[in-house]
Amino acid sequence: MDAKHRGSLTTDKRVSRAKGIDRVTLTYDKDNMMCYFYLEKGSKLEMHTHVQSQSGIVIKGHIHFIKGDGQILDLHAGDAYYFASNDPHGSNILEDTELIECFAPSRDDYKD
Template sequence: MQEKKHRGNLATDKRVSRAKGIDRVTLTYDKDNMMCYFYLEKGSNLEMHTHIQSQSGIVIKGHIHFIKGDGEVLDLTAGDAYYFASNDPHGSKILEDTELIECFSPSRDDYKD
């Protein structure tokens, strides 16, 4: 596993399935930060989960509901940005085909392809 990836490209970098209908391309990272691009199919869901990394992102296109551990729903469409603190429970329901850019700090070892 490499420790740094200084350059990425959506057209040529490996697209990996994260869950049914949820694909990821890891674009850049070092030990402190990581940027990924996600392709989410309408009707897909991501189970409630936590991770030590803080997570921020922006919706590039589509419509998604992020559900927080306290039941709050973030209703997001293209141009909306969001943030989850370390260990903040969250899941999602994909209402339209959606694309996101997400950043994690520190990097996620499980996303280093």
């Protein structure tokens, strides 16, 4: 198996993705990647796209994902979401929030 495993959340170094948005890359191979995100209340991620499809689940907190067409996904703990390849999206963090996200294929920029 060609996957990389990154240890537990408590020992992994967080990497800043943007102001108030930290990431821990948990595991990946060339086809799939799983990351844990820590998002501070009031932080934002600007509208962006990437070739990878993205699925995730809110572990705790409250987040608004904004889609390219203006639709807002109002998500709380236990809610899951999906963005297709090149589907524009951004976010506003309404409470301290934690997410688990999966990307397919893996993101080279998240391979620490």
